[in-house]
Amino acid sequence: MKAKFPYYAVIFTSRRTEEQAGYAETSARMMELAARQPGYLGVDHAREEVGITVSYWESLEAIAGWKAQADHALAQRNGREKWYSEYRIRICRVEKEYGFNREGSAE
Amino acid sequence: MKAKFPYYAVIFTSRRTEEQAGYAETSARMMELAARQPGYLGVDHAREEVGITVSYWESLEAIAGWKAQADHALAQRNGREKWYSEYRIRICRVEKEYGFNREGSAE
Numbered sequence: 001m002k003a004k005f006p007y008y009a010v011i012f013t014s015r016r017t018e019e020q021a022g023y024a025e026t027s028a029r030m031m032e033l034a035a036r037q038p039g040y041l042g043v044d045h046a047r048e049e050v051g052i053t054v055s056y057w058e059s060l061e062a063i064a065g066w067k068a069q070a071d072h073a074l075a076q077r078n079g080r081e082k083w084y085s086e087y088r089i090r091i092c093r094v095e096k097e098y099g100f101n102r103e104g105s106a107e
Numbered sequence: 108m109k110a111k112f113p114y115y116a117v118i119f120t121s122r123r124t125e126e127q128a129g130y131a132e133t134s135a136r137m138m139e140l141a142a143r144q145p146g147y148l149g150v151d152h153a154r155e156e157v158g159i160t161v162s163y164w165e166s167l168e169a170i171a172g173w174k175a176q177a178d179h180a181l182a183q184r185n186g187r188e189k190w191y192s193e194y195r196i197r198i199c200r201v202e203k204e205y206g207f208n209r210e211g212s213a214e
Contacts, residue, residue, distance in 0.1 A: 044120050045155075047153050050151055052161060054120075086206065087208075089206060091203040092118075093202055
């Protein structure tokens with residue numbers, strides 16, 4: 001993922017309920033839909049005790065567009081009613097970024 | 108975690124190598140040390156294919172302080188030399204936050 005600064009990250013942390021019928025299908029579908037939204041840059045996801053999904057976006061408008069997307073809005077409602085015992089969403093402006101990989105070198 | 112705006116998030120995403128000797132102990136120790144740093148607010152962590160650790164801080168100065176902390180600097184070096192095949196660090200300003208939990212209601 002190569003993004004121009006500034007760009008934005010949405011940190012979604014969640015804990016799940018016992019009721020998980022329909023969750024996996026919806027989650028996979030939302031990943032597909034998000035990737036087709038204007039301004040989408042990428043996503044990172046992992047779950048252990050807590051689930052963390054970080055999605056990356058070109059602008060706050062792109063984030064608002066994804067929040068309002070119809071299928072996603074329905075998934076959010078199902079999330080609150082069934083799948084999540086709690087979640088937290090943090091909308092962040094990425095100020096600085098650096099990294100390391102074994103093929104290249106530290107930045 | 109109740110934080111005053113603005114506050115900051117460090118999104119650390121990583122992939123690990125086969126070599127993991129000493130990793131778990133160092134990781135646990137870093138979590139303890141971070142929690143004692145000035146300006147530390149909290150942390151979320153999960154690992155599947157990719158590891159995601161998001162730590163929360165009162166200021167950019169607090170983040171710089173943690174990066175420079177001596178034991179942590181040594182852990183970072185070991186991370187690059189042994190444990191990680193790649194990592195990425197994003198320093199973010201949290202602009203907005205909301206959430207839901209089953210005991211209360213959506214914010």
